[in-house]
Amino acid sequence: MSLPTISYRPKPFGGPWVVWGGFALVLAVVPLLWTSSFAQTMLSQIGIAIIACLAYNMLLGQGGMLSFGHAVYSGLGSFLAMHTLNLVSAGKLSVPVSLIPLVGGLSGLLFAALLGWVTTKKSGTTFAMITMGVGELVWSMSLMIPEFFGGEGGVSGNRVVGQAVMGISFGPQIQVYYLIAVYCFLSTAAMYALTQTPLGRMLNAVRDNPERVEFIGYSTQNVRYLAFVISGFFAGVAGGLGALNFEIVTAEVVGAARSGAYLLFVFLGGATFFFGPILGAVLMVIALVLLSELTKAWLLYLGLVFLLMVMYAPGGLASLIMMNVRVAMFGKLRRLLPGYAGLAVASVLAFLGASAMIEMLYHLQLNAALGPVMHFMGISLDAGSVLTWLGALAVMALGVALFAWRQRSFSQTWNTIAEEIEHETKMREAV
Amino acid sequence: MDQILINLLNGISSGLLLFMLSSGLTLIFSMMGVLNFAHASFYMIGAYVAYSLTAVIGFWPALFIAPVAVGVMGAFFESTALRRVHKFGHVPELLITFGLSYVVLEVVQLVWGRTPLQFNPPELLQGPAFTLIQTPGQGLSVALGAASDALCQGGAQCSRFPLTRAFMMGVALLMLVSLWLLLTRTRIGLVIQASLTHPEAVEALGHNVPKVFMMVFGSGCALAGLAGVIGGITFITEPAMAAVVGSIIFVVVVVGGMGSLAGAFAASILIGLLQTLPLTVDASLADAVNRLGAHVGPQTPGWPLLRITLAQAAPILPYLLLVLMLIFRPKGLLGTREG
Numbered sequence: 001m002s003l004p005t006i007s008y009r010p011k012p013f014g015g016p017w018v019v020w021g022g023f024a025l026v027l028a029v030v031p032l033l034w035t036s037s038f039a040q041t042m043l044s045q046i047g048i049a050i051i052a053c054l055a056y057n058m059l060l061g062q063g064g065m066l067s068f069g070h071a072v073y074s075g076l077g078s079f080l081a082m083h084t085l086n087l088v089s090a091g092k093l094s095v096p097v098s099l100i101p102l103v104g105g106l107s108g109l110l111f112a113a114l115l116g117w118v119t120t121k122k123s124g125t126t127f128a129m130i131t132m133g134v135g136e137l138v139w140s141m142s143l144m145i146p147e148f149f150g151g152e153g154g155v156s157g158n159r160v161v162g163q164a165v166m167g168i169s170f171g172p173q174i175q176v177y178y179l180i181a182v183y184c185f186l187s188t189a190a191m192y193a194l195t196q197t198p199l200g201r202m203l204n205a206v207r208d209n210p211e212r213v214e215f216i217g218y219s220t221q222n223v224r225y226l227a228f229v230i231s232g233f234f235a236g237v238a239g240g241l242g243a244l245n246f247e248i249v250t251a252e253v254v255g256a257a258r259s260g261a262y263l264l265f266v267f268l269g270g271a272t273f274f275f276g277p278i279l280g281a282v283l284m285v286i287a288l289v290l291l292s293e294l295t296k297a298w299l300l301y302l303g304l305v306f307l308l309m310v311m312y313a314p315g316g317l318a319s320l321i322m323m324n325v326r327v328a329m330f331g332k333l334r335r336l337l338p339g340y341a342g343l344a345v346a347s348v349l350a351f352l353g354a355s356a357m358i359e360m361l362y363h364l365q366l367n368a369a370l371g372p373v374m375h376f377m378g379i380s381l382d383a384g385s386v387l388t389w390l391g392a393l394a395v396m397a398l399g400v401a402l403f404a405w406r407q408r409s410f411s412q413t414w415n416t417i418a419e420e421i422e423h424e425t426k427m428r429e430a431v
Numbered sequence: 432m433d434q435i436l437i438n439l440l441n442g443i444s445s446g447l448l449l450f451m452l453s454s455g456l457t458l459i460f461s462m463m464g465v466l467n468f469a470h471a472s473f474y475m476i477g478a479y480v481a482y483s484l485t486a487v488i489g490f491w492p493a494l495f496i497a498p499v500a501v502g503v504m505g506a507f508f509e510s511t512a513l514r515r516v517h518k519f520g521h522v523p524e525l526l527i528t529f530g531l532s533y534v535v536l537e538v539v540q541l542v543w544g545r546t547p548l549q550f551n552p553p554e555l556l557q558g559p560a561f562t563l564i565q566t567p568g569q570g571l572s573v574a575l576g577a578a579s580d581a582l583c584q585g586g587a588q589c590s591r592f593p594l595t596r597a598f599m600m601g602v603a604l605l606m607l608v609s610l611w612l613l614l615t616r617t618r619i620g621l622v623i624q625a626s627l628t629h630p631e632a633v634e635a636l637g638h639n640v641p642k643v644f645m646m647v648f649g650s651g652c653a654l655a656g657l658a659g660v661i662g663g664i665t666f667i668t669e670p671a672m673a674a675v676v677g678s679i680i681f682v683v684v685v686v687g688g689m690g691s692l693a694g695a696f697a698a699s700i701l702i703g704l705l706q707t708l709p710l711t712v713d714a715s716l717a718d719a720v721n722r723l724g725a726h727v728g729p730q731t732p733g734w735p736l737l738r739i740t741l742a743q744a745a746p747i748l749p750y751l752l753l754v755l756m757l758i759f760r761p762k763g764l765l766g767t768r769e770g
Contacts, residue, residue, distance in 0.1 A: 137750035303533030
């Protein structure tokens with residue numbers, strides 16, 4: 001019950017200080033370079049998504065636990081953070097706004113401790129089904145208890161509370177972004193540190209060989225439970241930040257669609273590497289904010305990309321990157337470039353043909369009133385004419401054929417290089 | 432009394448529909464270790480394909496052809512996609528069916544639209560199967576079909592049981608019996624049962640186990656498709672129909688015990704009843720406490736929880752049952768495995 005692991009872990013360039021310093025620098029500098037208000041909303045959401053996806057990957061990647069209901073913990077964290085914020089606004093409680101995400105985290109931890117006690121009794125497939133059941137349970141409850149979940153309209157609040165401290169009122173989006181950035185950096189560091197502790201190592205052992213873990217005297221259930229609770233905490237922090245960021249929490253934050261998105265994008269980013277979920281989080285926000293604006297068919301594209309990824313690259317984007325980094329470290333990337341160029345042309349062709357047909361179908365179905373002519377990638381297509389369809393089909397077929405043809409020689413080159421690298425590593429070890 | 436009887440029958444028929452779904456899921460799971468996340472999607476495809484076929488060849492042929500078509504789709508998916516990720520382990524297998532459920536939902540919306548379809552039962556199945564008539568002072572009587580107006584007048588209460596539901600029960604029972612006969616009395620069933628427990632030995636005896644897997648996956652999907660045709664005419668044919676049953680059948684499989692067909696049957700009926708019976712009870716926890724003499728009102732702490740009526744709480748009861756089951760009997764009703 002585990003994802004295929006890739007043993008290659010290169011030493012980070014320049015050591016950990018450069019990596020973590022670079023991460024902090026990126027978080028600090030990006031909003032200065034990219035200053036529109038749209039950019040700020042995007043970046044804030046990416047920061048939140050990074051925490052949530054890393055928390056999720058603590059289960060999927062580190063522990064081999066496939067959860068279909070992790071939005072429960074980030075969502076309940078959101079709700080309790082929002083209720084706390086409203087209590088603070090009403091003057092009944094005094095908590096600094098910058099600590100509200102911790103309230104979310106603690107409530108995530110609390111609910112994970114409560115519900116996780118049931119879910120982590122099982123592992124593997126049964127675990128997946130139970131998390132889904134618990135997710136549905138909380139989702140159905142959200143419709144039953146409008147006092148807590150706010151019914152259809154959700155719970156809203158105002159993050160500007162009391163006097164500004166040192167000019168920080170959390171009114172402007174940029175201040176919220178920096179709060180999110182600080183939490184994002186600290187949470188990422190904490191979660192990375194956790195992978196280095198004995199608990200983090202035991203979690204990997206429980207993923208890879210639970211029988212043996214039991215045999216040497218550990219309770220796999222306890223390890224899973226601890227990981228689940230900690231993951232719930234970080235998911236809750238993300239939820240609390242989300243409550244501050246959007247100033248409204250609706251019931252859909254605990255829904256199955258949100259849980260599914262965590263799973264989908266963590267996997268696309270790459271569950272087998274620590275930094276995979278960070279890529280996944282960036283993809284998630286881009287897909288949910290930009291792609292859904294760009295095309296009505298985005299869920300179909302997402303589903304298809306996911307299917308292809310599971311079949312051909314189960315390590316996600318991160319593993320694809322790391323495989324090429326490995327080749328580059330041995331100075332052989334240049335030999336692959338022509339192959340990559342050919343494959344890129346082929347896939348662009350195939351994608352253009354396929355997406356033209358998908359977009360025409362959606363156009364015919366949703367915008368029939370606007371007439372058959374539609375705009376796609378800067379050209380006008382007549383979705384009503386057979387010729388357009390044949391043209392799109394031909395472009396796609398050409399792309400697929402080209403891909404199949406180029407792919408053969410590419411995988412030959414790839415295999416040769418892989419053998420050479422193996423040979424060189426053995427030589428180095430021998431010396 | 433008559434209303435209770437009708438509700439009981441409604442619950443049992445829903446339970447039998449759930450069994451048609453969960454039997455396929457259980458078969459696939461116990462054989463291949465694959466939890467088919469897209470099982471409810473095949474149920475939905477069954478309904479939609481039957482809707483389209485009905486317009487061309489009529490309902491009765493569609494009832495047979497649609498499940499076969501769904502089964503072929505399932506077998507195709509197994510042989511092209513699922514088999515490829517089999518070597519990666521169970522998580523990718525679950526993930527690929529999860530991805531499939533997204534794609535199926537979008538494709539169905541693309542082909543058939545986003546609004547509910549008018550998928551009416553054929554004329555033979557319209558109207559009530561029988562009517563229960565409760566006349567004051569005379570007790571209960573049953574009339575086949577719709578009872579005449581004369582019988583329902585003068586203080587008599589008539590409760591009707593729809594034919595579609597009776598048909599659903601009939602088909603499910605027929606399926607149950609034939610599935611049982613197939614598994615226990617035929618050579619194919621013998622091979623399937625053997626592959627369940629000893630795939631290597633079966634392979635060594637010269638049987639093509641991947642082909643058996645493909646057949647089992649296809650037949651499981653066909654069963655889901657059959658359930659979809661019947662669910663489509665009884666309930667609503669819409670893109671949300673997969674999500675409605677999707678998580679419930681997982682509850683059924685866990686509550687019944689992973690991989691146990693008999694357990695799936697018991698759990699299906701139990702959950703069917705659990706979903707239907709409480710819908711008519713308009714009493715809450717607060718009412719119960721008040722009847723015992725205590726005074727609970729809006730000022731009591733926890734009032735928002737206490738005032739929820741059983742009818743309102745009906746959607747969460749299956750999930751509560753799941754949680755309770757895991758606490759007190761982790762292997763499920765009739766399950767044998769702990770893990």
